[in-house]
Amino acid sequence: xxxxxxxxxxxxxxxxxxxxxxxxxxxxxxxxxxxxxxxxxxxxxxxxxxxxxxxxxxxxxxxxxxxxxxxxxxxxxxxxxxxxxxxxxxxxxxxxxxxxxxxxxxxxxxxxxxxxxxxxxxxxxxxxxxxxxxxxxxxxxxxxxxxxxxxxxxxxxxxxxxxxxxxxxxxxxxxxxxxxxxxxxxxxxxxxxxxxxxxxxxxxxxxxxxxxxxxxxxxxxxxxxxxxxxxxxxxxxxxxxxxxxxxxxxxxxxxxxxxxxxxxxxxxxxxxxxxxxxxxxxxxxxxxxxx
Numbered sequence: 189x190x191x192x193x194x195x196x197x198x199x200x201x202x203x204x205x206x207x208x209x210x211x212x213x214x215x216x217x218x219x220x221x222x223x224x225x226x227x228x229x230x231x232x233x234x235x236x237x238x239x240x241x242x243x244x245x246x247x248x249x250x251x252x253x254x255x256x257x258x259x260x261x262x263x264x265x266x267x268x269x270x271x272x273x274x275x276x277x278x279x280x281x282x283x284x285x286x287x288x289x290x291x292x293x294x295x296x297x298x299x300x301x302x303x304x305x306x307x308x309x310x311x312x313x314x315x316x317x318x319x320x321x322x323x324x325x326x327x328x329x330x331x332x333x334x335x336x337x338x339x340x341x342x343x344x345x346x347x348x349x350x351x352x353x354x355x356x357x358x359x360x361x362x363x364x365x366x367x368x369x370x371x372x373x374x375x376x377x378x379x380x381x382x383x384x385x386x387x388x389x390x391x392x393x394x395x396x397x398x399x400x401x402x403x404x405x406x407x408x409x410x411x412x413x414x415x416x417x418x419x420x421x422x423x424x425x426x427x428x429x430x431x432x433x434x435x436x437x438x439x440x441x442x443x444x445x446x447x448x449x450x451x452x453x454x455x456x457x458x459x460x461x462x463x464x465x466x467x468x469x470x471x472x473x474x475x476x477x478x479x
Contacts, residue, residue, distance in 0.1 A: 189215075189301040193222045200230045207232035209372065213357060214238050214328070218302050224314045225307070233375055234318040235368055236337065238326050238354045241307040243333040269325035269353040311340040318344035319371040321364055323352030430460050433467060 196219055200208065209232050212220035217239025224231040261279050265271045318341055322334035331348075338346045347367045352360045437455040440446030449470040457463045 189218065189222070189305055192219050193226070197223055197227055197230065200227075204230075209233045209235060209375070211235040211368070212237070212239060213355060215240055215302055217241070218305070218307075221307060221311070221314065222305075224316055225310050228314075228316065231316050233316050233371070234314075235321065235371065236318065237321045237356050237364070238323065238329045239320075239333075239337065240302045240329060241305070241311075242329075242336045242340075244303060244329050245327065266327060267354040268359055269323065269351050270359060273355075273359040275358075308340065311337065312342060315342055317371075317375060319367065320344060320346040321349065321356050321367050322346055323349050323354060323356050323359065325352060326354045328354040430464075433464060437463070437467065 192215075200223070207230060210220035210223065212218070212235070214237075217234075217236040218241045220231075220234055220236065221239065221241050224234055261274075264279055264282065265274055268274050318337075320334050320337055322329075322331060324331055326334075334346050334348075338344050347363075349356050349360045349363055356364045434455065437446070437451045440449075441451040441455065446452070454463055454466045454470070457466060
């Protein structure tokens with residue numbers, strides 16, 4: 189994530205040289221958000237469609253080292269509510285890229301860095317006008333993510349698209365383009381897009397939408413309290429690692445990779461240290477990401 193943010197920032201500095209409107213879908217939206225947060229001088233406004241950064245479902249869990257076309261077609265198809273909107277050429281390009289050396293590994297790494305970077309605490313600092321365009325049938329970044337962005341960002345509004353999944357610019361190009369064009373026209377007038385939204389008061393009952401942003405903030409706060417509790421990690425790290433190893437060995441023993449490396453026999457070792465040592469000996473570090 190951060191390498192792409194740095195590369196895009198450098199491009200904007202060297203070639204655009206003025207505040208611009210960044211448009212991003214999914215991971216691209218996450219990159220745009222990070223640039224807007226770190227370098228507001230480079231960003232005039234944001235257009236985000238199905239952006240990661242709050243809630244996202246991984247699409248690469250269990251990704252094979254060399255994905256087949258059938259596997260990719262299934263995964264790419266999940267991005268669309270209407271599978272007929274999927275371009276077969278995209279599957280061919282993805283298959284070629286991901287079967288190059290290190291391609292699948294890079295995809296997994298990219299996905300993990302995005303999921304680990306939750307922006308709940310930073311969104312309130314992004315003051316530029318923001319248009320969110322969200323498919324109501326998005327299963328990767330669900331509607332609750334779009335609503336969360338709307339609640340946590342100070343100058344954001346959302347356009348919902350019916351019968352649309354994670355890629356609205358491909359599945360609903362006409363309403364998507366109309367929303368973007370209307371937003372760009374409004375930028376010339378530069379009135380806050382959320383000026384009609386009344387400011388919350390301490391005694392006001394929470395609305396259904398404000399609860400979404402509140403719930404996201406609470407979830408992240410709980411996670412950070414756990415991460416900050418060094419005593420909890422000292423007490424539980426070994427137990428958690430052992431449980432994860434047992435789960436990997438158990439699941440892997442049913443596939444050829446695990447059978448060839450005798451996962452079932454390793455799982456039967458009585459000493460946890462022996463199980464861990466045996467696993468490290470038969471599985472090179474470079475292959476760990478496959479699990």
